[in-house]
Amino acid sequence: xxxxxxxxxxxxxxxxxxxxxxxxxxxxxxxxxxxxxxxxxxxxxxxxxxxxxxxxxxxxxxxxxxxxxxxxxxxxxxxxxxxxxxxxxxxxxxxxxxxxxxxxxxxxxxxxxxxxxxxxxxxxxxxxxxxxxxxxxxxxxxxxxxxxxxxxxxxxxxxxxxxxxxxxxxxxxxxxxxxxxxxxxxxxxxxxxxxxxxxxxxxxxxxxxxxxxxxxxxxxxxxxxxxxxxxxxxxxxxxxxxxxxxxxxxxxxxxxxxxxxxxxxxxxxxxxxxxxxxxxxxxxxxxxxxxxxxxxxxxxxxxxxxxxxxxxxxxxxxxx
Amino acid sequence: xxxxxxxxxxxxxxxxxxxxxxxxxxxxxxxxxxxxxxxxxxxxxxxxxxxxxxxxxxxxxxxxxxxxxxxxxxxxxxxxxxxxxxxxxxxxxxxxxxxxxxxxxxxxxxxxxxxxxxxxxxxxxxxxxxxxxxxxxxxxxxxxxxxxxxxxxxxxx
Numbered sequence: 001x002x003x004x005x006x007x008x009x010x011x012x013x014x015x016x017x018x019x020x021x022x023x024x025x026x027x028x029x030x031x032x033x034x035x036x037x038x039x040x041x042x043x044x045x046x047x048x049x050x051x052x053x054x055x056x057x058x059x060x061x062x063x064x065x066x067x068x069x070x071x072x073x074x075x076x077x078x079x080x081x082x083x084x085x086x087x088x089x090x091x092x093x094x095x096x097x098x099x100x101x102x103x104x105x106x107x108x109x110x111x112x113x114x115x116x117x118x119x120x121x122x123x124x125x126x127x128x129x130x131x132x133x134x135x136x137x138x139x140x141x142x143x144x145x146x147x148x149x150x151x152x153x154x155x156x157x158x159x160x161x162x163x164x165x166x167x168x169x170x171x172x173x174x175x176x177x178x179x180x181x182x183x184x185x186x187x188x189x190x191x192x193x194x195x196x197x198x199x200x201x202x203x204x205x206x207x208x209x210x211x212x213x214x215x216x217x218x219x220x221x222x223x224x225x226x227x228x229x230x231x232x233x234x235x236x237x238x239x240x241x242x243x244x245x246x247x248x249x250x251x252x253x254x255x256x257x258x259x260x261x262x263x264x265x266x267x268x269x270x271x272x273x274x275x276x277x278x279x280x281x282x283x284x285x286x287x288x289x290x291x292x293x294x295x296x297x298x299x300x301x302x303x304x305x306x307x308x309x310x311x312x313x314x315x316x317x318x319x320x
Numbered sequence: 321x322x323x324x325x326x327x328x329x330x331x332x333x334x335x336x337x338x339x340x341x342x343x344x345x346x347x348x349x350x351x352x353x354x355x356x357x358x359x360x361x362x363x364x365x366x367x368x369x370x371x372x373x374x375x376x377x378x379x380x381x382x383x384x385x386x387x388x389x390x391x392x393x394x395x396x397x398x399x400x401x402x403x404x405x406x407x408x409x410x411x412x413x414x415x416x417x418x419x420x421x422x423x424x425x426x427x428x429x430x431x432x433x434x435x436x437x438x439x440x441x442x443x444x445x446x447x448x449x450x451x452x453x454x455x456x457x458x459x460x461x462x463x464x465x466x467x468x469x470x471x472x473x474x475x476x477x
């Protein structure tokens with residue numbers, strides 16, 4: 001990965017004069033997750049970081065910067081978010097320069113902190129094969145990928161940014177996770193309907209309604225016009241009843257149905273660690289079955305709920 | 321007369337103004353006996369349906385939701401029910417993950433002249449929901465329970 005960061009820096013250096021800004025990652029206050037870096041000056045390029053701690057999806061900033069010439073560094077999943085934004089004409093292809101990378105997996109700061117005992121003093125993270133190597137205060141530690149990667153990496157459908165202007169480094173396979181913990185969706189499938197409802201009630205009791213999931217979502221572009229805050233119609237009320245919080249999650253899931261690329265930002269941003277991507281995964285799975293469609297793969301396709309067929313091949317309607 | 325007299329459940333029906341609402345009326349005019357659990361909400365078109373209507377209905381304590389509109393290609397607005405079909409089909413994936421039994425929600429097409437068909441749809445859907453019983457609520461209750469609870473408190477005060 002050392003060579004690809006140098007290639008990345010030189011590619012950005014070359015492109016920067018024609019761009020207003022390039023968005024990349026840099027080391028932040030948290031030793032297990034890097035923060036975004038907004039490069040407008042050549043001197044900032046030296047601060048770029050690129051390793052498995054670059055988990056944030058930078059595509060979310062693009063809609064707010066529409067009209068400017070912006071460069072953005074993207075992993076496989078981030079690039080799919082960008083494709084989705086292009087499909088919906090929320091950003092313009094000619095204004096965006098994508099620096100695509102091959103991702104070996106992004107660490108989940110929360111689970112990794114737990115697995116390592118502490119995040120203090122983490123200096124270096126590298127993933128090679130099925131293990132993640134950490135340098136913690138000069139001492140080397142390893143963890144299996146199943147204990148450190150984000151949920152989304154376990155179901156990664158392509159670690160390379162497929163749609164990009166500059167591909168940096170070498171193409172490769174998604175992270176080879178040996179043993180992974182069961183996903184919430186798999187856990188739910190083992191439960192009865194009533195248990196599922198109570199599972200969500202328990203989870204949502206912890207929700208603090210901060211809407212970080214919405215703010216982090218690259219597809220949530222309505223800003224001040226969010227249905228969750230509209231009074232007419234009044235979709236969710238102000239109480240902290242778990243039902244209202246679950247209703248908000250249903251709104252988020254249904255509004256991103258057919259568009260969500262499972263970039264995992266909602267779950268990563270959640271301060272309470274709620275498994276909210278589960279709802280989106282379930283919808284995506286059904287959309288794949290019904291419409292043979294995966295969001296974020298082809299910039300020229302339209303999301304399935306934006307159109308219809310008179311004869312739906314895979315919809316089996318109930319006969320009464 | 322109610323088929324399930326004395327043990328009604330709360331079933332919400334979202335009916336299209338042009339076909340199913342008229343179809344239900346035809347069934348009424350034809351004096352076909354049918355269960356009375358269904359509360360009808362009349363809509364301009366099934367394309368008006370936001371899947372969130374259905375989620376909200378379940379969250380507020382509905383035991384079942386039935387959506388009915390014009391047969392495909394018979395839509396008054398040409399394509400409303402085609403969009404609805406895709407959305408409602410996608411919604412079917414969300415409900416069981418949230419803990420709502422998929423049998424509590426159905427969508428179908430009934431035209432204005434199909435009073436007989438309307439009766440059989442309502443009867444079999446009501447039976448299906450009755451087989452599942454009342455919708456399990458949150459441990460902390462439904463909003464209806466909460467309102468009633470507040471009312472009780474106010475009366476005490």
